[in-house]
Amino acid sequence: MNVLIYGAGGFLGSALIRRFVAGGHTVRGLVRNKDDGDALRKAGAEPVLGDLLTDPEGTVAHAADADVILYAAQLLLEPERHTVEALIDTLEGTGKTLIFTSGTGVLSQRTDGEWSEDTFAEDDEFVPSKYIGGRVDTENVVREANARGVRGIVVRPSMIWGHGRSPMLDGFRTSIEKTGAVCYIGRGLNLYSNVHVDDVAEIYHLAAEKAPAGALYHAVSGETNFRTIAQALAQKHGVAARSIGLAEGVEIWGTFAALIVFSTCSRTRAPRARRELGWLPHPDRLDVLAEIDTPVDAT
Template sequence: MKVLIYGAGGFLGSALVRRFVAGGHTVRGLVRNEDAAAALREAGAEPVLGDLLTDPDDTVALASDADVVVYAAQLLLEPERNTIEALLDTLAESGKTLIFTSGTGVLSQRTDGEWSEDTFAEDDEFVRSKYIGARVDTENLVRAAGARGIRGIVVRPSMIWGHGRSPMLDGFRTSIEKTGAVCYIGRGLNLYSNVHVDDVAEIYYLAAEKAPTGAIYHAVSGETNFRTIAEALARRHGVSARSIDLAEGVEIWGTFAALIVFSTCSRTRAPRARRELGWQPHPDRLDVLSEINVPASAI
């Protein structure tokens, strides 16, 4: 297959590139700078320099030459939806595949550091997040694309980690830089379910092979609350861990991250991914705390 990956230079995108190349497919990736392009070439993929925001027509047109289009870029909700609408117009009646990357943030619950007993499988009903739940409308556009002759699939990754990287763990480290301690909100019993980036990439690979039109899959393999993560990071960096309120969280992480990430609880399960795709996370990649102990030289 010819696979096009939008956001190929990112943390998830680069893992997708590796997986599809390893599977013997021809991979092109949209990246925004030459350093990312060089990394794609080294991985065995063909880079295309461009930007979905500044070059929307040319970058969306790339989809015409692919069998499978994977959207793993990071845009704000409105430009993201506009981009997906343009991709659907480009792919209409082609029979090609579009895999859209959403996230379990759409179902997250603001708890200000408290644990929630609620946990959601792919097809469970939920109250949309006040802050990011509008992304479900974009998910639904993709899932309904079968009526337009497109095989549309949605993947919702949870907290992603692996290879010494994790955007969320980086956020905890930001609190060290700004306060000298690893901070968590309230009692820190809240969490995002989590998954290794290579196991996420495997879901996309399997979905491209055999997912039905309109499918939605969660990518999740475990969960660890934020206070436990903060305390492990504190031991790793030789600092303390401490509770803060939301106001201080906004000062550290900004309003968006404080509300969408560090004050919320987002617990998910992936029975549909396991059942329909035969997906199983690797047994050696189940403990996010093992990532915290990666030597600093490897990060």
């Protein structure tokens, strides 16, 4: 397959590069600068310079030369939807594959540190998050693209970690830098289900090979509440772990991360990914706490 990855320089994008190159495919990746391009070449992919914000039309046009387009870029909700619609316009009638990266934030529930018993599989109904639930509209645009001759597929990763990296763990480390302690909101019983980045990349590879048009897959392999993670990090760094309110969380992480990540609960399951794709997370990649002792791997 000839594969094009939008967001190739990011955490997930880098894992997608590794997996599809290992699968013997011709891989190109969109990057904004030469340094990121050099990293892609080292990984066996060909860089394509472009910027979805400053040159959306020219950047989207690159999709016409690919068989499979993996969208792992990070944009605000409105420009993200416009970009996806433009991609479908470009691919209309070709039968080519577009795999869109969403996330389980769309179904997260604000609990201010409390646990929720609710857990969602791919086909379960839910009330979309008031903060980021609008992304479901973009998911539906992708899933309905088969009517326009595009094989659209959606992947909703849970909280991604691996190789010493994780936006969630980075956020906890930010609280050490700003307060001298590892902070969590309320009782810290809330959580995001989580998954190793290499296991997420495997879902994309399997989906590109055999997913039906319109499919939606969750990527999840476990869950650990935020207080437990905070306490483990605190022990590692020799500092305290402490509970804070939402207002202090906003000061530490900003409004978006405080509301979308650290004050919410998002629990998911992935039966469709397991059933349709035969996907299973690697047994050695199930414990997010193992990352606390793992040095960051820049690959």
